[in-house]
Amino acid sequence: MEKSDVRSLYLLAAFLVCAYSLPFLIGIQFGTVRADEQWFAYLATVVFAGILQGGVYAMFAVGLTLIFGVMRIINAAHGEMVMMGAYLTWVAFFYLGVDPLLALVFTLPIAFLLGVALQKVLLNAVVGQPELTALLVTFGLGLTMIYVAELIFTTDFRTIPYAPQTVQVTRTIAVGQNKLISFVMAVSISAAVYLFLKFSRLGKAIRATALNAEVAMVCGINVQRIYLVTTGIAVALAVAGGALVSIQFGFNPETGVVYTLQAFAIVILGGRGHYVGALIGGLMLAVLENLVSLMIPNGTAAVELAAYGLMIFVLLIRPGGLMGVKEA
């Protein structure tokens, strides 16, 4: 590692310590920090819930980082794909009576095929173009998806009642069963994708293409096909994320915007194009968000502020994020 690289890593670490202490300091100001046994139980619960939520965030952020790593395309419609996943699950649940998790058996293949189609129709045209072109095209796609969803589903908030019981994890920590199930699913899917990328022949070809598309071509890798598979997997991850989100939170067509920005923040925090970075970033962001919502009054605004504040400061201090930007 270069000296300046080490320095920016220390700076980032110092910044993160500040970022995580800030909610506590503000909480002390507002008197939301009480330092009694009950409060510590809340704190433990909130951190635990943050980790659970982080696993789900990380999973859909991996989709964003994959597309970026392989094609240098910033997919601004990623959150809308999460939203699409939530609606697919909702339709399956209310109209077909299929269990939200069981629905993944057919929503994931559909999502993969949609990703392949998206790559063919839209993204192939912007691969190799300046990053801004791809950003604008996917931004337009995201808006289109929002309005199509509004036409079909209206702007009403939807929820899917699923596993509403509370599970007592330890004496002090209790979380919703749906959150635990989502976490386990997210971790399993992320691990499967990781193993696929690390060890399978196609997975290695995806990594090789991300490292250097020209050399990949020279090795006989059909890069066009890799692009199709990559976007297929990325959309499938987003849709899986949508399914897991839909059994925990309400959603409407505009919900996706928040998920896009969260995925951006996670990917920037972890390091663009880094698989493991996205996982770490997901956990860190969700824990921070939960700390903020515990201690700072007027929760949602503060939570969003924390996420984007984090993103902006990381970009300023260490644009490569925790793991550094992967060079092509």
Place this chain on the structure above:
Amino acid sequence: MPLLELRGVSAGYGSIQILHDVSLQVNAGEIVSVIGPNGAGKSTTFKVIMGFITYLGGEIVFDGSSLVGERPDRILARGLAYVPQGRVVFSQMTVRENLEMGAYLERDRAKIAAAMDYVFSIFPRLAERARQLAGSMSGGEQQMLAMGRGLMMRPRMMMLDEPSLGLSPRLVDEVFDKTVAMAQSGLTVMLVEQNAARALEVSQRAYVLELGRNRYEGTGPELLANPEVRTMYLGGGVRV
């Protein structure tokens, strides 16, 4: 019949035409060099043969059948390997992983292992460095790795683009020695070189390209003796 033949090939990038009616032949077992100034279209020639860029006209025949319109992976599978110009390795992968990627199209593990042994016999240094990240090796080692990776499919012919670019004189010697060694083990080689004098010495025949057109052709000794070629490409002229 030549192993590779280009007849009146025109090609370019998008709407910009770079190659105009380029013709050349490579016979089995030969080392054939292509030399010419910067921007002459040498790399472009390799890219159009491999199917990487827009082809505008002419015929490309390898081993008796046309390559026009073929995908790069199919061309590689037919026995034509390409080692591009510059540092072209997967820098974040190990030497062994790089070589394995070179055999991506081969699914028979025994054949991959045999190819790896063969590559290690030509480039023993790669065997010593098998676990090292490719990006942490010297420029010369990375070039050897790129060449070794090109051998992993056991091709009949290899196209080498400026393998000695930016290397120290000792490593330049080594790269040329390895090229000759590969040719002696039965590989047909087409070589693009800035180091024209050295390239002509090891080549049976050579072509000079200029502005995307054929300019001269002949045997290595003929071109080395040609006064025009001498002043233009062999006069120790500094290449920028």
